[in-house]
Amino acid sequence: MITELTGGKLIKAGELYSAQDVFTPTKPARITFVEREVINDKLVAALRTPGKQLVVYGHSGSGKTTLLVNKLHQLYENHITTRCISGLTFEQLLLDAFDQLNNFYDAEKVYAAKRNVSSSLQAEYVGIKLQAGAQISSEQQTNQQRVLPPQLTPQTLAKFLGTARCCWVLEDFHKIEPPEKRKLAQVMKVFMDMSDEFSFLKIIAIGAVGTARQVVEYNAEMRNRIAEIYVPLMTDVEIREIPQKGEALLNFSLSSRVKNGIVMYSSGLASVCHQLCLNICFAADIYETLPRHAEIATAVLEKALDRYLEDASDTLKSSFDKALRQLRKGKFNNGRLILEALLQCEQDGATPAEILTKIKERLPDYPSGNLTLYLKQLQTDERGALIRHDAGSGRYSFSDPIYRAFALTLFGQEHSEVDLTISREDLARALNRLFADVGTLREVK
Ligand SMILES: Nc1ncnc2c1ncn2[C@@H]1O[C@H](COP(=O)(O)OP(=O)(O)O)[C@@H](O)[C@H]1O
Ligand SMILES: [Mg+2]
Known part of the structure; x- marks a missing residue:
C-alpha cells in the first residue's frame, strides 16, 4: 500500500x-x-510570476514559515533565509544574503555540485568576499560591525541571487526599524526592474503582524508588483x-x-x-x-493537556521573569509599570503618551525618559520580547495575545511582590482568554 x-x-x-x-x-x-487551499493558489501564482515580490503576513503561529518552506520546496530551485532581529541594519541584511550565497559561488562547492557558473561571476564573488572578510580578520570585528564593501550593491546581490536561481526569504521582517525597511523596499524595486534578465529574482518578506504595510512600506507605483498574502489561522x-x-x-x-x-x-x-x-x-x-x-x-488527552499547561507555564514564566527583573535597584519597577499600564489600555495598543498618562495617574513623578528606554528594552529577547511597536500607528502592544492574557492573571490581584508561581487554574484561564482572543482574530478576517 x-x-x-x-x-x-x-x-x-x-x-x-x-x-x-x-x-x-x-x-x-x-x-x-x-495544504491550505484558501491561500495556495494566490501564493503559487505569486511565486511563479517573474518579478513579483511577496509580503506574507499574519498572526504568529498561523503557519507562514511552514507554508513557505513547503511551497518553496515544491516550486523553487533554491532559496536562502535571513532571520531578522531588531536592530539589524539594511547593510547587515545584504551581507547575510551575500554570505549564504557562498554555497553557489565557492569554487570547491561549485565543482562538487557540478554547477555551471561563469568564472567571471565567481571571481567577482570571491573578490567581494575577500573584502568583506578582510575587514573581520584585520580589525577583529564581530559580525555586527562588518562594513558593506562598496561593490556589494543591491544590483550586484541581485545578479548573484538571480544567477543562482535563488529567492531570498526575510523572516520576521516586521522587527526591522522603519528607515531600514524603506531601504529594503528600494531593493524590491531593483529586483522588479531586473526581472527581465533574472526571472527568478524574488524577495519574500514575512511578518507576524496584522497588515502587509507593517511588514514593508512601499509606494503605490510598486503596489501591483507586490503580492500581499495574508495567512489566517x-x-x-x-x-x-x-x-x-x-x-x-x-x-x-x-x-x-x-x-x-x-x-x-x-x-x-x-x-x-x-x-x-x-x-x-x-x-x-x-x-x-x-x-x-x-x-x-x-484518557491520554487529559494527560497531554496537563503536560501542555505545565510547559506553557514554564515558557511564560521565563519571559515575564526577564521583563520584570530589576538589574539595579531603582526607584521604579519600569517593566511592571509599563505592562500594567498597557493592560489598562485598548487591546490593540497604546501610544507612549497614553501609557505615560496611565503610569502618572499612580506615580505623578514618573520620568518619561524611563518610559522611552524601557519601551525599547521590553521588545528585545533579553527582556522576553513581551511587547511590540507598530510603526504605522505608533502604538505599543503585547506581542502575543497570550502575554496580555497572562499579564492579566499575573497582575490581576494586587500583590506588593510579584509572584511568579502560576497555578494550573490561572494558566488555564490565561489560555482560555488567549483562545478567546484568537477566536475573534479568526472571525475578523
Ligand atoms: N500547513 C501546516 N500543516 C501542518 N502543520 C503546520 C502547518 N502550518 C504550520 N504548522 C505548524 O504550526 C506551527 C507554527 O507554524 P509556523 O510556520 O512556524 O508559523 P508562523 O511562521 O506563522 O509563526 C509549527 O509547529 C508548524 O509545524
Ligand atoms: Mg515564522
Missing part, C-alpha cells in the same frame, strides 16, 4: 517515522504538512488533518472524541495541535511508527 502525502511525496507503508518528525510543534511541518478542518496524517504515519488511531478535543484546544494554532499530539504520543509510549496498529485510550 502506498499513501500519498504532501507535495506529491510518496510515503510507503512500513516506513518508520519518529514521533518528533511527525508532530513538530517548534519547526515547520513537512510530512504532516496540510488554520481552520478546524485543516487542523484536524494533522492528527489524521499522524495516525497513518505512526500506525495508531485516536477516537473522534480525542480528535475533537485536539481541534478545540488548538483554536486554529497548529503549534498547539502538534504539541498536544506529541504529548499524546509520549503519554501512550509511542516514539516511532508502531509495528502493530493500536487504539489510543481517550
